[in-house]
Amino acid sequence: xxxxxxxxxxxxxxxxxxxxIKRTPLVSLGHGESVHFDGHEKMGHLALNLGAEIGLPLxxxxxxxxxxxxxxxxxxxxxxxxxxxxxxxxxxxxYDYETPITMATDKGxxxxxxxxxxxxx
Numbered sequence: 001x002x003x004x005x006x007x008x009x010x011x012x013x014x015x016x017x018x019x020x021i022k023r024t025p026l027v028s029l030g031h032g033e034s035v036h037f038d039g040h041e042k043m044g045h046l047a048l049n050l051g052a053e054i055g056l057p058l059x060x061x062x063x064x065x066x067x068x069x070x071x072x073x074x075x076x077x078x079x080x081x082x083x084x085x086x087x088x089x090x091x092x093x094x095y096d097y098e099t100p101i102t103m104a105t106d107k108g109x110x111x112x113x114x115x116x117x118x119x120x121x
């Protein structure tokens with residue numbers, strides 16, 4: 001493989017050539033225009049190692065324009081779409097029914113119902 005891809009091997013080696021990361025500014029119309037959603041299992045039962053049933057799975061929302069965290073909530077299971085869908089409705093209620101114009105999520109199985117609710121609202 002070195003015969004054909006020698007440069008890629010060098011790039012991937014620790015201390016290899018550093019390519020400059022092309023960065024672009026984030027563009028947003030204003031507060032609440034775009035909100036990013038994601039779950040974090042870093043405090044889950046496997047990470048805490050306190051027992052099979054003890055964990056703190058988090059799900060959060062961050063505003064793109066202000067970079068403020070709109071919500072960070074401990075939920076029973078951040079992998080189930082019914083839990084995330086219910087959480088999203090609660091979040092909309094807390095923010096006086098102000099829904100973002102766009103939402104950014106990963107492609108996890110938990111975001112299906114949340115996306116449907118967002119589209120319907």
